[in-house]
Amino acid sequence: MKIALLKDIYREIRYSLPRFLSIMLMISLGVFVYSGLKGSAPLMRNTMNDFTTKTNMADLKIETILGLDRKDMSLILSGQDISTAEFHYSVDLNTADSDLLIQLQSLPKTISIPYLTAGRLPENANEILLDHSLQAKGYQIGQVISFKKEISKFRFRTDEQENTLKRYKFQITGFCYHPEFTNPNLKREASDGLGKLDGFAFISEKNFNSDDYRFARLKLNQADGLTSESPIYKEITSNYKKNLRTVLIGRPKLRLRDLKKEAMDQIRDNEKKLTDAQRQIKDARNQLDLANRELTDGEDQLDRQKKNLANQIQKAESDIQKAENQLNLAKSNLDQGLAAYHLEKSEWENGKKQYSEGHLALINGKTQLKQEQDKLQKNLDQLEIGISQIEKALMELDAAEKQLFSALSALGITPDAFKLKVSTAVKNNQTSLIEAMGDAAVNYAAIIQNRQKLLLQKKELLRNQQKIQVSLKMIADELVKLEPKEMDLKKIKSTLDLAEIALRNAKADLDKGQAEYKLGIEKLELSRRDLTSQVNSAWEKINQAETELTKARQKYEDGKDKFEEEEKEANDKIADGKAKIADAKKILKALKEPAYKIQTRDDLSQYYLYYDSAQRMEFLSNIFPVFFFLIAMLVCLSTMTRMAEEHRGQIGTLKALGYNNWDISKKYFYYGLFSSVIGGIIGVCLGQPILSRAVYSAYNDIFIFQKPFFKMFWQYNIISVLIGIACTALVAFIVVNKHLHFNAAALMRPKAPKNGTKIALERIIFIWKRMSFLQKVTARNMFRYKARMLMAILGISGCTSLVFLGFALRDSVSHLLPIQFEQLTHYQYMVIYDEDLSESAAADFRTYLKKTSAIRQSSTIYLESADWNKKGLSTQTIQMIIPQNPQDFLELQTLRSPENTKKTFTLPKEGAILTDKLAKLAQVKVGDTLEVIDEDNRKIQILIAAISENYLGHYLYMSKNYYTRLFGENPAWNAKAILLNSDQDINEDTFISELLDFDVVLSVAETNFASASQSLESLDIVVGIMILLSSLLAFVVLYNLSNINISERMRELSTIKVLGFFPQELTAYVYRETFSLSIIGIGLGYILGILLHKMILEVIVPDAFQLYAKIFPMTYLIAAIMTLIFSVIVMIFVHFRLKRIDMVEALKSYE
Amino acid sequence: MAYVEVKNMYKRYKMGQSIIVANNGIDFSLEKGEFVVIVGPSGAGKSTVLNILGGMDTCDEGQILVDGKNIATANAYELTKYRRYDIGFVFQFYNLIPNLTAKENVELASQIVKNALDAEKVMDMVGLAHRLNNFPAQLSGGEQQRVAIARALAKKPKLLLCDEPTGALDYKTGKAILQLLQDTCLKTGTTVVVITHNQAIAPIAHRVIEINDAKVRNMHLNQNPKSIQEIEW
Structure with missing residues (x-):
């Protein structure tokens, strides 16, 4: 039986596959959506809860800007129910290379511990653990990161300016997440008005120099095991927060008083320093006067002595001078004489020289001539010899010729013709011809040639002979010329000798004169020496006096230097003191009670936002999937019903055959069961894994964990599958059973088709007549x-x-x-400032706002926040804005009615304008009053004069008069709304940091x-x-x-x-x-x-x-x-x- | 050329492994204005022939010439047109639209044909002038069948095909319906083809075709067709 049934079901499925699949699809879709969406919020929450548990996140965090002193610590620890508490330091610094603002905290031990994503915790004091998001900025494990020393607008200028940290360079050991920084995209404000934090880091406690801890983290016993969003947990922590607030209630005042005392002390110290300095100046001045007087006396005396001496010297000197003059005269005479003597002597010497020269020249000339004469004579002799030789040779040639011719004639040759032939041939240089003529011709040619040569030679020698003879004559003439010259020279010589004698005499005279002068000089010397020694002794006296005077002067100088030094010192001290007093006074004025910020987990807006988002997501998931499921189920219902209808006949037949009801309906039940179970399984497998994850990732922008800690929430799976089964299998069962109430025969008869009837629309004859036939058909069918x-x-x-x-x-x-x-809202930035911090900076700031081209318009306002409470809702923060110049401000912010956007508001005289979201939450309308709690914890009733349209945040706008009346004090302008110039290309980060550079600027908030x-x-x-x-x-x-x-x-x-x-x-x-x-x-x-x-x-x-x-x-x-x-x-x-x-x-x- | 000629028609059905031959070489012809009766036992293939002739089904082999047009080779569109303009069909179980009144059921047919007969007139023709605005559920079986006939006639078809029109009716009513068909055939000159397994009816037709075991076994003409009143069974 069972197998047959299974076969039947299988066949049924096969033959009506579209139906089966559509049911399956509907169920799987329904389960997918229901389970997936319902599981999204729990998944989000679960991930956050896991993270919270793993990091053992604190239940409460107490922080104050001044740091927690001993008394604070003991007060905090005195609370009951604390299971563990940790105190930590913190400082906000910029990195040296990239100028990122990082909050460095001391490493947590057990509470709110970092969650490592890479590397390890720091073990040594020079190691650091960084925010995970900094890894993306390029930092790596092992790298050294260095920070710039801190600057703060609030620091007291003490003499010992101690650095907050012992070191500013660290080695990175790892990266982490931290439960206080759960939104990677939202930067938190740094505490000292430095801007927004770019990240956080943990270092060893040992690095901090301060005694006071910056904040405390607590874990409560009662809160153990509870999750962050459970109402019990919230109540426990908010109660504890209230208690703590009460415990610490006097602390801000006390701390302020201490601070003020410190400031007063400093003022007193410095005032004392000022008096001291002034006294010092007075003393020194006295000393200086004394010294001055002494000096003046001494100087006078010296002057007098000097004068005397001067006179004496003058006299002596004039005497000496006279003597000297005389001597000088003598000297000059001598000199003249000597000069003359020298002159003459040199003349004489010149003359002598000339004479010697002339004489020598003469002798030389003579000798030379004589020598020349000899030489020429010799040549002449030689020439004569030569000539005679040549003549001899010629005679020989003649002889030879004669011989030749005799020979020739003996041979019968006529000598003349032969002579002519040969001489012509010789003349024409026809040597070959000559040779042809025979030896005799050759010989004769030689003779002719030789003769010619010798004749030429003789001519030459004779010519030379003539020349020499001429020369010899000339020399003889020269020698004769020389004689008169010789006579002259002799005359000169004798003159010179005479002159020499004269000179010698003159010299002797001069020498004498010289000796006399010398004597005179010596005399003078002596008298001079006398004078000198006299003068010296006098000078000595004077020097003594002068040394004394110098001493006195030195004393004076010393005194003066000392005075100047001390005066400078004193001035510095005075300036310093004045500045410190001014600072202290300012800070005294600007000092407000330090806020003790007590935060539960809810107060961490990033953390809270995540749960909040999950909750809202959950709301959506209550509506949409239900709707969805409902429709899906409706379809399944109708499909199964239809199926049962179609099988009417079969059912009837089976009944007729004797099957019992359960057996018959089993098939349909199982059909539905299979389809819904398979569909359900598909839906379950895909639903939470895909859809919950998809929804999660939609929110992972605001959370550090990009992927969830995945967990299946089986309750939703089971519910949805059960519903699916109910809608298919159960429905099938029920419908079939409904049929089975009829008897078999009735079932086997075809079901009478539903009777057609007139529909209501037909009665409206007016419309019915106008409808076309097919339209009528449609209408009937629809309503059938x-x-x-x-x-x-x-x-x-x-x-x-x-x-x-x-x-x-x-x-x-x-x-x-x-x-x-x-x-x-037209403005982009709200700048919070405090003018009291520095007058000069305030003035600069104001000038900057007016002059800079980046800002198109700015408007001064007073900004104060107030709280509004209602049971069941979390506390709402309202920003109260009181503009200094309402008209200006309204150009930056439009206030208009939400119903009629053309109706704009101006600031009313009486009452304030409230934004519409809060008006809805508080259920107030125009004319009602709203009760808010201001910063001093007072309850203020505010009349609502108008309600304006706004989408982000809650705001109250009021005139300064109304504010003053309501709050009892004038608004102290502390913020500027700034609209940037849109046609300037402005780098926003640069703009913000420029603003923060002004000492008076505390923070810059963007409005977006x-x-x-x-x-x-x-x-x-x-x-x-x-x-x-x-x-x-x-x-x-x-x-x-x-x-x-x-x-x-x-x-x-x-x-x-x-x-x-x-x-x-x-x-x-x-x-x-x-x-x-x-x-x-x-x-x-x-x-x-x-x-x-x-x-x-x-x-x-x-x-x-x-x-x-x-x-x-x-x-x-x-x-x-x-x-x-x-x-x-x-x-x-x-x-x-x-x-x-x-x-x-x-x-x-x-x- | 006969008005309708069916030549060598085959219709086979493939049921898994086996092939069932519903029409195994059907041949016959009809003349215009004839009252034709097709008789044969159950499962002989009569309805198949009528369905194919009526353009509701197609044959696998053969020719079917209706007024010169071979519908065996017609495509779906042409067959629809054929059914629309040339055929009037009457079913055994009336198949009226339950949601429409009797008159509207007839109008359903007359809306799609130009020069259709006026619905009221046709209803009158079938003797239901007093039942125009009743829904089928409010009519008796005979009345419903009349409406069906009226619906078929409104189109002024070339062929009026009736598949066991009296199968769901009692003796008297069935006779009345047959009378109506006969009258219509004689008065309007419409060629009427009636399928029945009741041999007794055969004498009223001009032509009787006997189909047995997927083939035409016998076809004979009646020179003098009897009136239905004269027949008893």
Whole structure:
């Protein structure tokens, strides 16, 4: 039996696969959405809780800017119920290379410990553990990171300016997360007005020089085991916070008093220093006067002595001078004489020289001439010899010639002809001819040639001889000329000799004179020496006096230097003292009671925001999946019902055969069970792993953990699968059993088709008459199956409303920021400052604001925050803004009515303008009063004169008069709203740091609420997922309904096909109904969507924010179009199905 | 050329492994204005022939010429047109649209044909002028069948095909319906083809076709068709 049943079920599944699959798909979709979305918030929370537990996060953190002193510590530790407490140091420093602002804390031991992501904890004092986000900025393990020494606007200028840290260079050992820094994109404010922190780091406690701890972290016994968002936990910690506040209530005043005392002490010290210095100056001045007097006396005396001496010297000197003059005269005479003597002597010597020269020249000339004469004579002799030789040779030649000719004539040759021949040949140089003529000719030619040579030679020698003879004559003439010269020279010589004698005499005279002069000089010397010694002794006296005087002068100088030194010192001290007094006075004035910031986990806005987002997400997950599931179940219901209907006959047959009810319905039960279980499993496997993770990652922008600590929340899985099973298997069972109430025969008879009746619309004859035939058919068909019609409308409207909602939400999110910042809030920065910190800096700041081109407009305001409480809601912070110049300020901030955007407000004389979100939360309207708690913990009743449109944060705007009246003091302008110049290309970071450079500027806040926009962006993603799933659902619903529609009316449709309706007409016949239902569904969907939108806007957004409530026409359009598109797609499928109808099969009789 | 000629028609069904031959070479022809009766036992293939002739099904082999047009080679569109304009079909189980009144059921057919007969007139023709605005659920079986006939006739078809029109009716009502069909055939000149397994009816037809075991076994003409009133069974 069992196997047959299984076979049957299997076959049934196979043959109606589309139905089976559609049920499976619906269930899996429903489970997917339900389980996935319901599991999202727990997943987010779970991840955060895990992280909180792993890091043993503190329950309370107490921090004060001055540091916790001993008394503070003992007060804190005196609380009961503390399980552990840790105290830590902290300082905010800039890195040396990249100028990032990092908060360095001492390494936690057990409370709020860092969560390592890489590396290890620091073990030595020179090691450091960095914020994980700094790894992305390029820092690595092992690298050395150095910091610049701290600067603070609040530090006292003490003489010993001690550095906060022992060292400023550290080696990086690792990276970590920390529970106080859970949002990587949102920077926290540094404490000393230095700007925003870029990260944090942990170093060993030993590095800090301070005695006072910066903050304390506590863990409470009672809170053990509870999670951060449980109400019990919140109550425990907020109670403890209240208690602690009470315990520490007197501390701020005390600390302030101590500080003021310190300041007063410093003022007193410095005033004393001032008096001392002044006295010093007086003393020194006295000394100086004394010294001066002494000096003057001495100087006078010296002057007198000097004068005397001068006179004496003068006289003696004049005497000597006279003597000297005389001597000088003598000397000059002598000199003249000597000069003359020298002159003459030199003349004489010149003369002598000339004479010698002349004489010598003469002798030389003579000798030379004589020598020349000799030489020439010799040559002459030689020449004569030569000539005679030549003549001899000639004679020989003649002889030879004669011989030759005799020989020739003996031979019979005529000598003349022969002579002529040969001489001609010789003349023409015809040697060969000559040779041809024979030896005799040759000999004769030689003779001729030789003769010619010798004749030439003789001529030459004779010529030379002549020359020499001429020369000899000349020499003789010269010698004669020389003689008179010789005579002259002799005369000169004798003159010279005479002169010499004269000179000698003169010299002797001069020498004498010289000797006399010398004597005279010696005399003078003597008398001079006398004078000198006299003078010296006198000078000695004077010197003595002078030394004394110098001493005295020195004394004076010393005294003067000393005085100047001391005066300078004293002036410095005075200046120093004055400055310190001024500082101290200023700080005294600016000193406010130091705030003891007590934070529970909720107060850490980053941390809190995450849970908050999870909670709001959860709300969405209560609406959407339920809706979704509902529709999915509806479809399953109708499908299973249809199935049971179709099997009516079978069921009847089985009953007739004798099967019992359970056996018959088993099949359908199991059919439903299988499909829903398989669908459920798919949904479970995909739901939380994919969808919860997807939603999680939509929010991971605001959380350091990009991936969750994944955990399956089985309760949702189980619930959704059970519901799925109920909607399929259980429904099938129930429906089949309903059928089984009838008897077999009735079941086997074909079910009478539902009777057609007149529909209500017919009675409206006016409309009915105007409808075309086919329109009437459609109307009848629609209203015939009322249940199905309702279901279709419901399904379609549900899906349309979800799509509508999705788009409307997106619009609300995306339009929020443009509306807030283009239409309402025009300024981009709020700068908080305190003019009392430094007058000069305040003036500079004011000038900067006026002059800088980066700022287009700024407006001075007084900014104070106030709290508003209501049971059940968390405390809301309201920013009260009191403008100095309301007109100016209203140019930077538009205040207008939320209902009528054209109606703008100005500051009322009486009352304040409240932003609309808080007005909603507090349920106040114009004319009511709002009770707020100001910074001094006073309760103030504020009259609400108008309510303005605002989306981010709560604000109260009031005039300064009203403020003064209400709070009892004048507003102390402490902030500037700044609008930047849009046509300047301004680097915002540079601008902010420029502002922070002014000593008076405490902080710069941007108005664009980075955290809000982040959380809204996450919402965007979630909404996108919603739209997608809704669309899918819409499609499946329409498809399913259409199919059921067709299945039920198969016979009718086949008949029409037989009648000859074309396929388009057939499809239109069916589709007209679907289309009309879609239109109605869309209309209803709009209404539902608007309601849902309104509801969600209230809940989904954090308390301090609103989303833009207006729904744009585009949303309506898109929702409608999407629904229609799906219905068109479905129609296409339907068309093809209708086309394939086998008329014959469908119309087969019931036999 | 006969008005309708069926030549060598085969229709086979593949059921898993086996092939069932519903029409195994059917041949016959009909003349215009004839009242034709097709008789044969259950499962002989009569309905198949009618379905194919009526354009609701296609044959695998053979020719079917209706007024010169071979519908065996017609595509789906042409077949739809054929059904629309040339055929009127009457089923055994009426197959009226339950959601429409009797008149609207007839209008359903007349809406899609130009020059259709006026719905009221046709209803009158079938004797239901007083039942125009009743829904099928409010009509008796005979009345419903009349409406079906009216619906078929409204289109002024070339062929009026009836598949066991009296199968769900009692003796008297069935006779009345047959009378109506006969009258219609004689008065309007519509060619009427009636399928039945009741041999007794055969004499009223001009032509009787006997189909047995997927083939035409016998076809004979009646020179003098009897009126239905004269027949008793």
